[in-house]
Amino acid sequence: MTPLNLRSQLVQELPNLPADFSLTPVKDKRPFRKGWQTEPTIGRGELASLIMDGQMLWSDKHQREWRCYWEGYGIRTGQPSGGKLALDVDGITAVEILDRISGGDIPTTVSWTSGKVGREQQLYQLSDGLNARLAKIGFTHFALKEFGGFKCDGDEQLDFRYDRCQSVLPPSKHPDTGAYRWIHSPADVAVAAAPDWVEQFLNDYCDRYEQAI
Numbered sequence: 001m002t003p004l005n006l007r008s009q010l011v012q013e014l015p016n017l018p019a020d021f022s023l024t025p026v027k028d029k030r031p032f033r034k035g036w037q038t039e040p041t042i043g044r045g046e047l048a049s050l051i052m053d054g055q056m057l058w059s060d061k062h063q064r065e066w067r068c069y070w071e072g073y074g075i076r077t078g079q080p081s082g083g084k085l086a087l088d089v090d091g092i093t094a095v096e097i098l099d100r101i102s103g104g105d106i107p108t109t110v111s112w113t114s115g116k117v118g119r120e121q122q123l124y125q126l127s128d129g130l131n132a133r134l135a136k137i138g139f140t141h142f143a144l145k146e147f148g149g150f151k152c153d154g155d156e157q158l159d160f161r162y163d164r165c166q167s168v169l170p171p172s173k174h175p176d177t178g179a180y181r182w183i184h185s186p187a188d189v190a191v192a193a194a195p196d197w198v199e200q201f202l203n204d205y206c207d208r209y210e211q212a213i
Helices: 004-016 044-053 092-102 128-137 196-212
Strands: 023-026 055-059 064-068 072-076 084-090 111-113 119-125 141-144 157-161 166-168 181-184
Touching (some): 004 044, 023 166, 084 092, 084 196, 128 196
Antiparallel strands (some): 023 072, 072 166, 084 157, 111 181
């Protein structure tokens, strides 16, 4: 069972999260609720109850119900949260990709980390025009592993996370480091408008998709 102090901490943090963050509960970083990608946004009161009381879920593998005690929550990126993109920097070589593609243009925005070296996520608000294009093509995410002749090592990548994705937020439990923590909390900074290079990259992606169909 998830310790009571963690569940209480998760509930206490909820009022500090912007109202337009669509949240889904997670355990082991995973949202086990069936249909979580498309369900209506869970109200904060309901989410608090799910965290404190747990939830009965059905296991197809074991053909029985089980009580899930949630260990955190993630933001549902993309349209559920008003067109927000999570830029997932996943590894030291992904930091190099970010440096090269951004040219150092990294606005201060809501961001957080698992505490692992080279790992963080940055949240950006996309423009209305780009959101409309991404919705039209059904964009979910894109993992960038190479840029400007530089390749990431192994499974490391820079991931552009949008519809049907979720990114686990602090103070949720992390299996290796204990907990996620804020770099820039939404209580202290606003979600920044996506910099030009993010908008350009995703508009170029849309161009390629539309040309291919």
